[in-house]
Amino acid sequence: MSDAATDLLRDLVGFDTTSALSNLPLIDYVRDYLNGHGIAATLVSSDDGTKANLYATLGPARPGGVVLSGHTDVVPVADQDWASDPFTLRAGDGRLYGRGTTDMKGFIAVALALVPAFLRRDLKRPIHLAFSYDEEIGCLGIPGLLSRLGADLPQPAYCVVGEPTGMKVATSHKGVATFETTVTGVPAHSSSPQFGVSANAYAARIVAHLLEVAERLAAQPEPESGFTPPVTTLNVGRLDGGTALNILAGHCTIGWELRPLPGTDAQALAAEIDAHIATEILPRMRAEHADANIVTKPRAAIPPLTPDPRAAEWALALSGQNDTIAVPYGAEAGLFQSHGIATVLCGPGDVAQAHQPNEYVETAQLEACEALLKRVGDWAARGTD
Numbered sequence: 001m002s003d004a005a006t007d008l009l010r011d012l013v014g015f016d017t018t019s020a021l022s023n024l025p026l027i028d029y030v031r032d033y034l035n036g037h038g039i040a041a042t043l044v045s046s047d048d049g050t051k052a053n054l055y056a057t058l059g060p061a062r063p064g065g066v067v068l069s070g071h072t073d074v075v076p077v078a079d080q081d082w083a084s085d086p087f088t089l090r091a092g093d094g095r096l097y098g099r100g101t102t103d104m105k106g107f108i109a110v111a112l113a114l115v116p117a118f119l120r121r122d123l124k125r126p127i128h129l130a131f132s133y134d135e136e137i138g139c140l141g142i143p144g145l146l147s148r149l150g151a152d153l154p155q156p157a158y159c160v161v162g163e164p165t166g167m168k169v170a171t172s173h174k175g176v177a178t179f180e181t182t183v184t185g186v187p188a189h190s191s192s193p194q195f196g197v198s199a200n201a202y203a204a205r206i207v208a209h210l211l212e213v214a215e216r217l218a219a220q221p222e223p224e225s226g227f228t229p230p231v232t233t234l235n236v237g238r239l240d241g242g243t244a245l246n247i248l249a250g251h252c253t254i255g256w257e258l259r260p261l262p263g264t265d266a267q268a269l270a271a272e273i274d275a276h277i278a279t280e281i282l283p284r285m286r287a288e289h290a291d292a293n294i295v296t297k298p299r300a301a302i303p304p305l306t307p308d309p310r311a312a313e314w315a316l317a318l319s320g321q322n323d324t325i326a327v328p329y330g331a332e333a334g335l336f337q338s339h340g341i342a343t344v345l346c347g348p349g350d351v352a353q354a355h356q357p358n359e360y361v362e363t364a365q366l367e368a369c370e371a372l373l374k375r376v377g378d379w380a381a382r383g384t385d
Contacts, residue, residue, distance in 0.1 A: 002113050005366060006096070008033075009109035010089040013098035019073045022050045023133045026072050030054055030112065030131060037115050041129075042153060044145045051133040053145040055153055058115065059123030065380055067128035067156040067341070068373070069332060070108040071135030071142075074100040080357035095360040102349030106361040107162025110348070110369045118377050125380040128156050135332055138178060138300025142332045146339045155341065158314055160376070161333040162347030164354060164361075167368045169315045169324045170345040174227065175304035176330035177266035178257045181206060181277075181296040183241070186289045187250040196248040197288040200241045203252035205281050206294070207236055210256055213273060225261050226326035232260045232269075255299075259330065262304040270298070303334035311342035318375045319346065327351065346372065 015026040031041045034056050041056040059065065077086045077099055084090045086099040096106070108131060118127055133141035149155040163170075183203045188196025214234035221230045234256065241252025260266040277294055285292040312324050327345060336343040348365035 002370065005110050005113035005370065008112050009096060009101065009106060012105040012109055013089045013100055014087055016087050017073050017100070018076050019134055019137045020076070023072045024050065024052060027052050027054050027131070033112060034115065034129075037119060039115065039119075042148075044148060046133065046141065046144070051141065053133060053141055054129070054131045055145055055148070056129045057126050057154060058118050058129070059126040059380060061154060062126060063150070063154045064157045065126035065128060066158040066160060066376060067130050067336075068107075068111045068376075069130040069132070069159055069161045069336065070104045070111070070347075071132045071332065072105075072108070073133055073136050074103065074105075075136050075355045077357070082357050086359070094363050096363060096366075097358055097360040099359055101361040102164045102359055103351075103354035104162055104164065104347060104349075106349055106366055107347040107369060110366055110373060111162070114370065114373050114377065117374070118380070121377055121381040123377075123380045124383050126154065126156070127376065127380050128154065132332065138176070139302045139330070139332050139335060140300065142335055146335060149339060155339075157342060158311065159333070159336040159341045159343040160315070161331055161336065161343065161345045162369070163327070163329070163331050163333075163345045164347050164349030164351045165325065165327060165345050166350055167319075167346060167348055167365060167372065169312065169319055169321055170327045171305065171307040171312045171315075171324040172226065172262060172326040173305045173331050173333060173345065174232075174259045174261060174328055175266060175334060176257060176259055176300065176302040177270065178255070178299040178301075179270060179296055180299055181254040181256065181294065183252045183254070184291075184293040184295075185248060185250050185252070185285075186291055188248045190246045190248060193248055197285060197292050198248040199252040200249040202281060202285045202292075202294070203239065203241055203254055206254060206277060207239065209276055209281070210234060210236055210254075210273065213269070222261055227261065227328050229328070230261075232258065232264045234258050259328070260304065262306045266301070270296070302330040303338050305331070305333040305337055305343060305345070308337065308342050311344050314342065315344040315346060318379060319372055
């Protein structure tokens with residue numbers, strides 16, 4: 001692994017880009033780095049201007065070629081037991097520790113470190129760079145950038161999303177659909193429950209139904225899908241309601257998600273759940289008090305990545321591998337594919353390290369990433385699309 005990649009990773013890790021914060025200091029750093037190499041970058045900002053995607057093109061300023069894509073945001077470190085400062089890169093035992101080293105600043109650092117080498121080549125195909133915001137909270141940033149591709153920004157032919165796959169070529173990932181169900185009850189003193197209705201009690205009934213759906217889905221595996229687990233999953237990730245032990249809860253919020261296999265209609269599943277709530281739970285609640293209510297709102301929808309023979313053939317040829325894999329997590333790859341770009345995931349690190357305390361990436365994985373991206377440079381220098 002080059003010293004330049006290590007230095008860049010050290011700087012990137014040093015920016016606290018937890019999704020709740022702005023990523024602009026990191027984006028400005030990357031823009032200045034590219035500008036120092038004569039590369040102009042385009043920023044696509046969030047509506048409130050506090051965050052931005054970055055897009056840049058090396059080589060001919062035209063459509064085609066490949067985009068190397070990564071998200072700049074990271075998950076929180078709160079309540080995690082870190083052995084060292086998570087925003088200071090630490091080396092040891094062939095590993096580099098720090099928040100985002102695996103997910104996924106390691107890939108970004110390697111791609112940026114190779115910019116000078118790419119520029120020394122007579123690139124016939126462009127190499128684009130796309131670095132996004134708010135991937136961790138539902139891939140909220142990248143759609144704004146994708147809407148510009150093919151309009152005022154050149155659209156790539158291929159995309160490599162550098163999520164941690166152990167440098168294996170992944171051609172499919174699950175989708176993600178997230179929801180927030182708000183249960184509105186009527187507060188009352190717990191000694192006189194007849195005067196109110198508990199939002200928590202009815203939220204519990206909703207959660208029980210969600211778990212029944214999850215069990216039903218778990219009993220319908222699709223082993224041929226290649227996923228582990230080979231099922232559509234449902235998770236209740238957040239439950240928040242009530243103010244005191246002696247008060248019937250006035251509100252309760254349930255945060256839940258579906259991770260559908262490709263070919264599974266998450267919206268149809270959500271509609272089925274809505275119908276059960278509307279016919280089986282809400283009427284019973286309103287029988288206790290007419291002001292009670294239950295409302296479910298979708299929060300994020302990430303399409304799955306489905307196998308694309310053209311993308312697989314291209315990526316396997318460059319990587320020297322024979323087989324592709326499927327990964328169970330959601331990613332921006334499905335959105336790139338939905339935009340007409342042949343897309344794979346391939347990046348350094350093990351997803352088991354993502355979001356964990358003492359997150360690390362092995363230097364051997366970064367070296368393998370560097371070797372692959374150099375071959376991408378060879379491909380870009382060889383000919384036209």
